Amino acid sequence: MKTYLECVPCFFKQILILSGKAGASRAKQKMLLNELAKILPKFSLNSSPPEMAKIIYDLISEKMGKRDFYAKEKIKSNRLALNIYPRLKRKVNRSKDRLLAAAELAIAGNIIDYGAISDLNITKELAKILSEETRLIKKENKKLFNFAEFKSALRKAGTVLYLGDNAGETVFDRVLIEEIKRADKNKKIIYAVKESPILNDALIEDALFCGIDKNAEIMSSGSTAPGTLLSLCSKDFLKIYKKADMVISKGQGNFEALSNAKREIFFLFMAKCGVIAGNAGCNINDIILLKHGGGKRKSLKKTG
Amino acid sequence: MKTYLECVPCFFKQILILSGKAGASRAKQKMLLNELAKILPKFSLNSSPPEMAKIIYDLISEKMGKRDFYAKEKIKSNRLALNIYPRLKRKVNRSKDRLLAAAELAIAGNIIDYGAISDLNITKELAKILSEETRLIKKENKKLFNFAEFKSALRKAGTVLYLGDNAGETVFDRVLIEEIKRADKNKKIIYAVKESPILNDALIEDALFCGIDKNAEIMSSGSTAPGTLLSLCSKDFLKIYKKADMVISKGQGNFEALSNAKREIFFLFMAKCGVIAGNAGCNINDIILLKHGGGKRKSLKKTG
Numbered sequence: 379m380k381t382y383l384e385c386v387p388c389f390f391k392q393i394l395i396l397s398g399k400a401g402a403s404r405a406k407q408k409m410l411l412n413e414l415a416k417i418l419p420k421f422s423l424n425s426s427p428p429e430m431a432k433i434i435y436d437l438i439s440e441k442m443g444k445r446d447f448y449a450k451e452k453i454k455s456n457r458l459a460l461n462i463y464p465r466l467k468r469k470v471n472r473s474k475d476r477l478l479a480a481a482e483l484a485i486a487g488n489i490i491d492y493g494a495i496s497d498l499n500i501t502k503e504l505a506k507i508l509s510e511e512t513r514l515i516k517k518e519n520k521k522l523f524n525f526a527e528f529k530s531a532l533r534k535a536g537t538v539l540y541l542g543d544n545a546g547e548t549v550f551d552r553v554l555i556e557e558i559k560r561a562d563k564n565k566k567i568i569y570a571v572k573e574s575p576i577l578n579d580a581l582i583e584d585a586l587f588c589g590i591d592k593n594a595e596i597m598s599s600g601s602t603a604p605g606t607l608l609s610l611c612s613k614d615f616l617k618i619y620k621k622a623d624m625v626i627s628k629g630q631g632n633f634e635a636l637s638n639a640k641r642e643i644f645f646l647f648m649a650k651c652g653v654i655a656g657n658a659g660c661n662i663n664d665i666i667l668l669k670h671g672g673g674k675r676k677s678l679k680k681t682g
Numbered sequence: 683m684k685t686y687l688e689c690v691p692c693f694f695k696q697i698l699i700l701s702g703k704a705g706a707s708r709a710k711q712k713m714l715l716n717e718l719a720k721i722l723p724k725f726s727l728n729s730s731p732p733e734m735a736k737i738i739y740d741l742i743s744e745k746m747g748k749r750d751f752y753a754k755e756k757i758k759s760n761r762l763a764l765n766i767y768p769r770l771k772r773k774v775n776r777s778k779d780r781l782l783a784a785a786e787l788a789i790a791g792n793i794i795d796y797g798a799i800s801d802l803n804i805t806k807e808l809a810k811i812l813s814e815e816t817r818l819i820k821k822e823n824k825k826l827f828n829f830a831e832f833k834s835a836l837r838k839a840g841t842v843l844y845l846g847d848n849a850g851e852t853v854f855d856r857v858l859i860e861e862i863k864r865a866d867k868n869k870k871i872i873y874a875v876k877e878s879p880i881l882n883d884a885l886i887e888d889a890l891f892c893g894i895d896k897n898a899e900i901m902s903s904g905s906t907a908p909g910t911l912l913s914l915c916s917k918d919f920l921k922i923y924k925k926a927d928m929v930i931s932k933g934q935g936n937f938e939a940l941s942n943a944k945r946e947i948f949f950l951f952m953a954k955c956g957v958i959a960g961n962a963g964c965n966i967n968d969i970i971l972l973k974h975g976g977g978k979r980k981s982l983k984k985t986g
Contacts, residue, residue, distance in 0.1 A: 383708060386715050387694040394687055404687060408727065411690050415719040423712065 379637040381423045382653045392434050395496045400442040413437055427634045428605030435576055446575035448492055455490050455546025456587050458504055465508055466553050478525060480557040485646045485665045487550025488629050493577040493604055494650035522660050524669040528644050535623035537566045541606050543629025545580045548588040559593045567594035568618055576604045605635030630654050642671040683941040685727045686957045696738050699800045704746040717741055731938045732909030739880055750879035752796055759794050759850025760891050762808055769812055770857050782829060784861040789950045789969045791854025792933050797881040797908055798954035826964050828973040832948050839927035841870045845910050847933025849884045852892035863897045871898035872922055880908045909939030934958050946975040
């Protein structure tokens, strides 16, 4: 997805939120706003929002001399989500369609996104997911919830590449992965995370802490942006990305990074901003399971 | 009021909204965002937000070759507000405290602010004011609704300078001015408007159309910003500003421009953004009648 003009005010807002989290003084925050102002005219709108998000994050990291601004939130998210793991499993056990229930929960877990919702009340959001309220899922809208295609692709796939998004959300991913493996224990699943701290995106340690390794192989994609930017990804990852029978992509950042990808991808995310919702053709807070592409997969040499 | 860092993302948003209204292409909008990015590092945060709003408005006017982007909204606001004028009068007639009812209505009319609410549904908002719903007025909070002081100052004042804000809101101002004159027909009231089109701020023609001239003298303050910036005001206006026994200032823009003024001013406005609400110590959508200052009025030579 390219960057929309409407993203620009949000970039400046991100500077304030992130630098505030990093403990910057007001003077330093003003300096950082000015730095972004200098960068903006050179930034191509053909780039995707996670590319600018990375520039902003790197800038603040450099000026503040640290990088992991969401360390506490990530630990808390992992712990709280693990606490409710048995209840998530019960939800799946009691459902009529286990895979559907697990997919819905995995997408609902995408609410744990401090990049999009800086004042996220995770306790409240997790309680909401556990309550009946979360039945706002768009199953009825087949355009935005391609579950039949998802199920069918899963059935055929030998290897599934699963692109994780946020820490804590990883527990919800685990529930879905467990259902995938339950249907076919020989399926190979690779769970890819980010290379280094960026917002509250899951890293290898988060995936391990949440128990993803019980049913999937965990690897870093190599991306240091809050989305799987193929230009930043490792060769090893790109090989898997291109060869995998199916790619499941979680979250807004991965959607922004890969929505123009040449291969078939299933995007599972919650739309949390107007620009994304507009691009996906849904409303804010809608829960999306979108089949993208489906043309021939490209050879190893081509990116995207 | 100085500019807060939190205003910066909003400046970029204003560029998009205003240039969109002015009919700019996406390429032109990007160019305008870049222009603002160039200006930003030079802009002092000790300036008030209306100073930047003026810079933004001037920039878009210059690049688009026109200035009056809200002409239609102003005409519509004036007409719709005049349509409900008899009902506003009935509300005052039926009230226990005529001046209080008129002041409440004048502040409620400050909702007609396309600068703060770009997607304002004026028909809906006027209906809300006419319904009982608008009884959300903060009379009970004496800190933010200094009505007793307002009433007392009015009683003593021979000359009242009334700083208008938006077109349409002028009808609500007329209702309040009529109550002031009803209590004392010898009181001199000067109603000041902006010098040239800026957002949907009222100009002389709007004040005339809404019938302000029946009870007040209409003049331009000379300010071309969306707030009475004294540095832009005419000598004639400044003389009146300094000599008037009482100044009633309507709206956010005038509050931003004059909240650090040295003379006593009564600010009547609705807080429509988090930064203003934070500065005034209230919540968004709160209705404010704030007595500011009260020290000795300054001589003609000093500004502010």
